[in-house]
Amino acid sequence: MSLARLFLLPLILLTGSCASVLASTPPAPKEQGFVIAANPLAARAGMEVLERGGSAVDAAIAVQAMLSLVEPQSSGLGGGAFMNYYDASTRKLTIYDGREVAPAQATAGMFLDPAGQPLPWDQAVLSGRATGVPGAVAMLGLAHHEHGKLEWRSLFGSAERTAAEGFVVSPRLGKLLAGDYAENGAPDVVAYFRKADGSRMTAGDLLMNPAYAAFLRRLAAQGPAAMYAGETAARIVARTRAAPLGGSMTMADLANYEPVKREALCRPVRVYIACVPPPPSSGVGMLQLMMLLERTDIASRGPTDPQAWYLFAEASRLMYADRDRYVADPAFVKIPVEGLLDPAYVDARARLIGPVAGPAPAAGQPAGALQVAADRTHEVAGTSHFIVRDAAGNVVSMTTTVESIFGTGRMVDGFFLNNQMTDFSFAPIDEAGRPMANAVAPGKRPRSSMTPLILLTPDRRFAGAIGSAGGNAILAYVGKSLVAAIDWKLPMQEALAQPNLVARGARFNGEVTKFSPEMLSALRAKGIELRPGQGEDSGVHGVLIRDGQVDGGFDPRREGAVLLLAR
Known part of the structure; x- marks a missing residue:
């Protein structure tokens, strides 16, 4: 060739x-x-x-x-x-x-x-x-x-x-x-x-x-x-x-x-336009997560506030429930992208965040959704990201x-x-015979959690970029880092160093030793029993342009570097 x-x-x-x-x-x-x-x-x-x-x-x-x-x-x-x-x-x-x-x-x-x-x-x-x-x-x-x-x-x-x-x-x-x-x-x-x-x-x-x-x-x-x-x-x-x-x-x-x-999939996020790959990437999940969090008061809180981490965990679970059910290769399966990001649908999903964590949330029914089985894909940590x-x-x-x-x-x-x-999902159908959206098929692309994101200003100038390694936890890693850098206004290097918390289904995994005992106790009181797990293996790299200056960072859990080109 x-x-x-x-x-x-x-x-x-x-x-x-x-x-x-x-x-x-x-x-x-x-x-x-x-x-x-x-x-x-x-x-x-x-x-x-x-x-x-x-x-x-x-x-x-x-x-x-x-x-x-x-x-x-x-x-x-x-x-x-x-x-x-x-x-x-x-x-x-x-x-x-x-x-x-x-x-x-x-x-x-x-x-x-x-x-x-x-x-x-x-x-x-x-x-x-x-x-x-x-x-x-x-x-x-x-x-x-x-x-x-x-x-x-x-x-x-x-x-x-x-x-x-x-x-x-x-x-x-x-x-x-x-x-x-x-x-x-x-x-x-x-x-x-x-x-x-x-x-x-x-x-x-x-x-x-x-x-x-x-x-x-x-x-x-x-x-x-x-x-x-x-x-x-x-x-x-x-x-x-x-x-x-x-x-x-x-x-x-x-x-x-x-x-x-x-074409990139874009939505407003705070003062930016956030743009991600569409399916088979999980960029739609990344945007939905940020839209859910905008409907909370997480931005007025900070990394020492247990309620901030609780809100992040519950929004993550809602996003993953939808992402896991619907995202696959759009050449083979109809993906309800617009329905998942419809403001009214996101409003309804955000209202499910209560005072304490309950059972694993079910996937919603956005406009355009087909009846597909609950996903059983086993996606491990790995991958690399660069900017x-x-x-x-x-x-x-x-x-x-x-x-x-x-x-x-x-x-x-x-x-x-x-x-x-x-x-791909190892099983193509569930017990009821319903098809898995992410089942194997010839020529099909498997669903991916890879979500290389670019931020633009309202007039579409470059404002920042971010992405991560970590299998299905990529969405949580990137989401946490965006909240820390944009909402909590932390320097990028400090934002990436914040503890990881991956809430998906009934599991709450994360870097237990990086949270204080008081934080763990407060989260436990809200129904979140944080346990060690995949939450240690992020590889986030990010950058924001702040006042015309490059604020770049690499994940301290890996061996990264930020190099600037001499003007």
Whole structure:
């Protein structure tokens, strides 16, 4: 598949709520460029591109290439991504959907055992069936075709050199390698991280990846076709078809992959316009959460007020009930986006927030909703997020993932393959025979919690961006950070450091040790028994433009960096 072929693929153009744009207006002569990413080496790779005069998309490609090497537990070229792109000259947003798709021979019951029961998670996640057709590279290729300034072949040098010369295993990667995860026992993971004496690498060890360096050289020379045809594509197919539970991916699946351009979904949030990807992303849930919170007095409270955290938890539960029920791939299922965001519907949902937490709330019935079964998708924490602004003021807010730690644990040409097919519901129907909106189907994109968000001023100038890692908890992580930064007016770094609280269904998880005993007691009195859980694994990166200055932050739970481009 040639590079020209990739960009001539028909694009699915979806309507949204940000269709009207201002006439072309030149930005300020020179904006303060920046890169915010989860790893200093990745941030530096992006900054080097900006310093050479590259665009935000150029820098994003360099960041992703480096993340695939130094943060392979979170994202990579074998995975997928959503990019929210802001064009400063037109003040227009474009969503680039690089979500993986199910192979053409995928079946609704592919994650069921012979008795018709869902496979155990650890078995499914390591299977060849778990890998969807990777989309990140094709999506980045399309975005570069439309917004790149530097040549594609010039964007991979930092990652290629680092792969060949080696990098120091970071504390976070070392910690995850020592964890009790099924993927850590996968043969490719064991081989890749094995030292000469047979022991597993730990933080501080030097890790080289010559196979990845060689692939980057071919990717630089051949363009995205290096992933979707030829020797790498053949190895991807072979690796996914290998036991146990081999998948059905073919060379045709890879050759036929199409990134999708979508209209951003936008709504007013406080003094801003918040814009997110539409389904199959969960951006509609993010907007609904903020709209619910606007109907409370959370903004007049603060991080030491138990009522503020209670309101956040209850609004989160209402949002998740709706998101879990209705969001899926809009090419296969009708999604009631407008109904979910209708002010009258949000008013009615907000009135369900009472004085104390009750049983898990049920999904509502927004206008346009179909009768679908309660969702049973098991979505794990993972993923990475980064933000780039170039000197012209163009911005990329991008969330990228291979799903769980090291994806399926299967490696090709120095990068891990995703396990995104496990983001589908394992069961296609419920006991009553009602279909799951997020069931597997050939060519379908699984629902995603990835929500790269961009904030605009009322006249559609760039005002900020935010996004996170964390599986289904992404919405809670981003929501908490927005409340802390916008409503409580905390500096971005301090906002991201606020404790995480993830309230979904009957569960209240979070960073128990970061809340005071008094706060935990007060929440308990309101029906919220906070327990440790997924709430520790956020990876939020955010920025607000305050009085013309860049207020950027990285999640202190990870190893991020905020780099500013010299004016």
